[in-house]
Amino acid sequence: MPTIVLKIDVDTYRGTREGVPSLVRILKQHQANATFLFSLGKDHTGWALRRAFRPGFFKKVSRTSVLEHYGFKTLTYGVFLPAPDIGKECVEEMRAAKRAGFECGIHCWDHVVWQDNVRRRGEAWTQRQMQAAYDRYIEIFGAPPKTFGAAGWQMNRHAFAQLDQFGIRYTSDTRALLNEDGSLENPAAGPYRLSDGDEVFEAVQMPTTLPTLDELLGVEIHGAEITEANIAAHILSLTTEQKNHVFTMHAELEGQKLAPILIELLNGWSEQGYQFISMGQYYAQLKEQELPVHPISWRELPGRSGELLAFDAKPIR
Template sequence: MPTIVLKIDVDTYRGTREGVPNLVRILKQHQANATFLFSLGKDHTGWALRRAFRPGFFKKVSRTSVLEHYGPKTLMYGVFLPSPDIGKECVEEMRATKRAGFECGIHCWDHVVWQDNVRRRGEAWTQKQMDAAYQRYIDIFGAPPKTFGAAGWQMNPHAFAQLDAYGIQYASDSRAMLNPDGSLSHQAAGPYRLSVDQREFQCIQMPTTLPTLDEMLGLEIDGEQISESNIAAAILKLTAEPRNHVFTMHAELEGQKLAPILVELLNGWSEQGYQCISMGQYYANLREQELPSHPLTWAELPGRSGELVALDLK
């Protein structure tokens, strides 16, 4: 049976407080499993306004209605409002997710700080950020994490090395590249081990193989404008041919206003014969396999501003 690995990035205080419980309820109703990756420090979403100078930022904001999905209060955290400490104020929501039977892991300490800085930072800065998240996770759950998924698919070689130092066995820090014609790829790579400067890391990478909702909304694909009314059908078209996939959701989107789209996807994947599983379940089937090794590469993807870690399939 082909599988859809559901990976849920939880970026904000609101996403943790409201989106996560909604997702738990929806997933349980559809007998779907998933992995929740939590931001564990303060919510500085307002600082993301500095990205306004990046190419493509305003285009993405206008397509995905950031204000509508995140809310004005979230967009003021760290600028006009104090930043709530997610890992202190949302402990019960996180623990309830674990009690409900879902795998939990680390997304980051500070989402905006990590996404905007990690690529050009050194070992000391990287370790400080990761140690803060690692210790906070243990404080909340009482045990070390088994998995990790980088905020914004942004990493550096020191961060990959730190995953091995923690003994984290599997992560999802990268994306599949594009087709040679530049179209969105659904012929995406499977799990692999990353190599940097001839060093192969032990942590298995599970690249996200499908576009996210915020990337697709507003794009024109195959002559069709993608909207909330047809985006589920567009993604289900990419999964029509059975193969394993990793799909990244966001607690702020599928866990709130775009929840009906998630329901469409879960029903559609069930009809297509897929089983929705967690990263841990996927890893259990990979441990004895020989996996390919691929170098660290970066690329831009349609619907997302800036480069991110992406596996080159060309």
């Protein structure tokens, strides 16, 4: 049976407090497994306003109604309002997801700080950010994390090395390259290991293979605008040919205003014959396989500003 790995990035205080419990309820109702990846430090979402000078930022913000989905209060954290400490104030919501049977892992320490800085930072800075998240995770859950997924699909070579030092064996830090309509540029895109020169990292990469809701909303595809009314049908059209996929959700979107779209997707994927699994369950299917090795690669994706870590189509072995 083909599978869809449901990966949930939890970026903000509001997403953790309100979006996570909503997603737990929806997923349980649909007998769907998933992996929650938590931001564990302070919510400095307001600092993201500095991205206003980045090419494509305003276009994306206008398409995806950031204010509507994230809320005015969240967009002022760290600027006009103190940044709430997610890992201290939302412990119960995180633990409740774990108690409900869902796999939990690390997204980052500080989402905005990581996404905007990690690519150009060195080993010491990277280690401090990752160690803070690792220690906080153990404080909350009482055991080391098994998985990780980079904020904004942003990493550096020191971060990949740190994952191996932590003993994390599977992660989702990269994206499969997509065409303008969200279909896979390379249908063979799937799990692999990353290399940096002669160094091959141990953690298995599970690249996101489907577009996210915020990448599609407001975009014109084949002469028609993608709206909340038709976005689920469009994504379902990308999965008619059965293969394993990784779908990244955001607690701030599918866990709140866009929850009806998630429900429509879950029902549609079930009708297409898919099973919903966690990253850990996917890894259990893969760990005996010999996976290809691909170099670290950066590319732009439709609907998103800036470069992301991407699955390179040419393996080195």
